[in-house]
Amino acid sequence: MQIPMVDLKIQYHQLQAEIDEAVKAVLDSAYFILGPQGTAFEQEIANYLGVKHAIGVASGTDALHLALRAAGLGPGDEVITSPFTFIATAEAIAYVGATPVFVDIDPKTFNIDVAQVAAAVTPATKAILPVHLFGQPADLVPLKQLCDDLDLLLIEDCAQSCGALYGDKMTGTWGDLGCYSFFPSKNLGCFGDGGLVVTDRDDLAEEVKVLRNHGSRERYHHAIIGYNSRLDDLQAAILRVKLKHLDRFNMQRRENAHRYSEGLTKLGLVAPFEDGKGVHVYHQYTLLTDQREAIQKELAAAGVASAVYYPIPLHQQEVFASVCSDVSLPVSESVAEKVLSLPIYPELTADQVDLALEAIARAVAS
Numbered sequence: 166m167q168i169p170m171v172d173l174k175i176q177y178h179q180l181q182a183e184i185d186e187a188v189k190a191v192l193d194s195a196y197f198i199l200g201p202q203g204t205a206f207e208q209e210i211a212n213y214l215g216v217k218h219a220i221g222v223a224s225g226t227d228a229l230h231l232a233l234r235a236a237g238l239g240p241g242d243e244v245i246t247s248p249f250t251f252i253a254t255a256e257a258i259a260y261v262g263a264t265p266v267f268v269d270i271d272p273k274t275f276n277i278d279v280a281q282v283a284a285a286v287t288p289a290t291k292a293i294l295p296v297h298l299f300g301q302p303a304d305l306v307p308l309k310q311l312c313d314d315l316d317l318l319l320i321e322d323c324a325q326s327c328g329a330l331y332g333d334k335m336t337g338t339w340g341d342l343g344c345y346s347f348f349p350s351k352n353l354g355c356f357g358d359g360g361l362v363v364t365d366r367d368d369l370a371e372e373v374k375v376l377r378n379h380g381s382r383e384r385y386h387h388a389i390i391g392y393n394s395r396l397d398d399l400q401a402a403i404l405r406v407k408l409k410h411l412d413r414f415n416m417q418r419r420e421n422a423h424r425y426s427e428g429l430t431k432l433g434l435v436a437p438f439e440d441g442k443g444v445h446v447y448h449q450y451t452l453l454t455d456q457r458e459a460i461q462k463e464l465a466a467a468g469v470a471s472a473v474y475y476p477i478p479l480h481q482q483e484v485f486a487s488v489c490s491d492v493s494l495p496v497s498e499s500v501a502e503k504v505l506s507l508p509i510y511p512e513l514t515a516d517q518v519d520l521a522l523e524a525i526a527r528a529v530a531s
């Protein structure tokens with residue numbers, strides 16, 4: 166038995182009849198860009214998330230980029246974010262000419278350490294961009310309080326947290342703007358690239374809509390330089406089918422995660438921490454260990470994939486060397502050496518989880 170990090174075929178085959186029909190309907194309609202499927206999906210996901218506006222864009226990276234531009238961020242502005250995330254979070258800040266300011270993370274949740282955020286605010290700070298890493302919501306109440314007190318924007322990177330609640334509200338709906346990715350392996354994934362910006366603010370929603378469509382408010386009238394960044398109707402049709410199952414998918418991820426955690430705890434290993442402030446949707450299942458290499462070796466021998474997300478924090482990336490030359494973020498640096506992600510997807514079976522646990526037990530025993 167081979168267990169990959171993620172198996173996208175199983176989910177397609179489970180939903181194949183529904184998805185094939187939806188795709189065929191789009192092909193027959195020949196309405197591919199900014200058509201009725203996109204509009205219907207935007208409405209449905211806005212209802213699901215409990216937010217006024219949802220605007221489909223071409224990727225999660227574009228969602229962040231367009232959100233930051235819509236918010237008016239640019240050169241000279243600082244955006245506080247986490248160094249322990251996928252590069253796209255900080256790339257988007259750089260795209261608009263702003264400067265990412267990395268603040269260290271909490272060693273248990275892997276999310277930005279709220280206690281350290283206030284100290285990083287300068288007169289140039291315009292926004293805070295928390296990432297709900299691996300599907301665990303960042304601590305949004307104090308972050309929102311800080312943003313309200315200091316008149317900063319709160320922009321959430323929800324690429325890994327689609328369907329995750331913080332308190333009784335979805336991640337992405339606490340801040341001024343929420344940004345989602347529908348990359349195929351994300352909790353809600355399409356069959357190509359896709360993304361979404363959500364907001365309750367009419368002005369920001371309007372701005373994102375204009376930006377995604379060549380800066381055009383009215384056809385062939387262009388007041389600003391925009392982008393070609395739309396979620397196409399084929400992807401929207403597929404996402405409409407999958408959205409109906411998202412809560413179940415996330416529940417299955419959680420069940421698998423809890424089975425892993427029970428087994429790992431018995432082995433004396435550090436399982437992911439749930440802080441109880443929200444619902445972790447386990448985009449990744451990530452443990453902390455000093456025996457990473459040995460565990461990966463045993464897993465591989467048993468046919469079980471594993472991966473390191475992320476081996477190099479962003480402040481140590483070559484691309485940010487000039488803005489981070491004297492930055493030291495010890496928690497991120499130490500966590501990057503100890504994290505190990507195990508296969509997790511809704512269709513993973515209990516037997517497969519047990520197989521992975523047995524391999525880990527062998528590594529720990531030797």
Ligand SMILES: *Cc1c(COP(=O)(O)O)cnc(C)c1O
Pocket residue numbers: 224225226227250251253254296322324325346347348358359360
């Ligand atoms: C996947 C991801 C993105 C980028 O999304 P794309 O759709 O791949 O552009 C941004 N931030 C985080 C945290 C991600 O995991």
